[in-house]
Amino acid sequence: MQLDATDRHILRLLQEDASRPNAALADAVGVSPGACWRRIERLEGAGVIKGREVRIDPRALGFEVQVFLRVTLDKTAPNAFDAFIAEARRIPYVQSIETLLGRVDIRMDVIARDLTHYQQIYQERILALPHIADIEALMLVSELKNTGALAI
Template identity: 80%
Template sequence: MQIDRIDRHLLRLLQEDAARPVSVLAEAAGISVSACRRRIDRLEAGGVIAARRVALDLRALGFEVQVFLRVTLDKTEPRAFDAFIAEARRIANVQSIETLLGRVDIRMDVVARDLGHYQQIYQERILALPHIADIEALMLVSELKNSEALAI
């Protein structure tokens, strides 16, 4: 799919505010509303725009603790990855699960209301996950930059 200067401009604007009306986007890009709509539809159909999201403030919703877990699995078990991931996906407080190449196999982000709540999740749910050989917890102290925006 060809992406031109106007498409890139629209993508930058949508990254800033995905709910921005098409009329505002069209004006900012210097094109008609119908041309803008067609471009956005083409970018969505082509998979360039994968989704439009609402960003929630975890702290405003009462989640004060965020922990990044680095998990190494017991690779002697042939289905270790599949079994671990299937169970980890069922934990509501796990926000993301990523597989990695290297010493660590899995990275997970866990959110909790407070330290007591995190400890409960960790002891009752995380440690019950299958095939864990090692686990390291890194607690978020402060977030200095968090952007899903791509420099285009």
Template identity: 55%
Template structure:
């Protein structure tokens, strides 16, 4: 899909303030509300805008620990990936699952209320995931840059 300067302007404003009303977005982008709405719909239909969602600060809700886990799976089992991913989806504290080519096969991002809760999750849920050959846990200390903004 080809984007023009107006589409980029709309996207920049949506990235900065996703919940902005179409009328306000149109005003900031220098468009009529109807034109802005049509362009947003075209961007949705073209798959550029996949959806809008709330970004929740889990720490403010009492989830103090965030851990990134890297897994190498035992690929001698033909269904290792499928079975691991199916089981990982069932762990409610897992927020994100990514697969990779390379030494790391899968990365999970998980949260816990505190270190005792993390220990429970790790021992009872994470270590029981199937087909783990090797794992590495990286505990988040601080997020320096966390942005979905694009150079539009």
């Protein structure tokens, strides 16, 4: 899909604040509200805009610990990836699961209320996942940048 300067401007502003009213967005990019709405609908229809979401700070709800797990699977087992991912998706404290190429097969983000809670999740839920050959845990100390925004 070809994007012009106005489309890119709309996308930049929506990345900053997806709740911005259409009239304010239209005014900021210099088009009518109707034209702005049609552009947004076109961008959504083309799959450029996948949705708008509410981002909740886990720490505000008492989740003080975030751990990144790097998992290597036993790939000699048939359907190791599928079985692992199906079970990992069932753990509510697993925030994301990504498959990778390289030495590590899976990266997962896990949140917990505190270290004791993390240890419980790790021992009871993570280590029970099928086909784990190796696992490495990296605890988040500080987050210096976290953006899903694209340089448009």
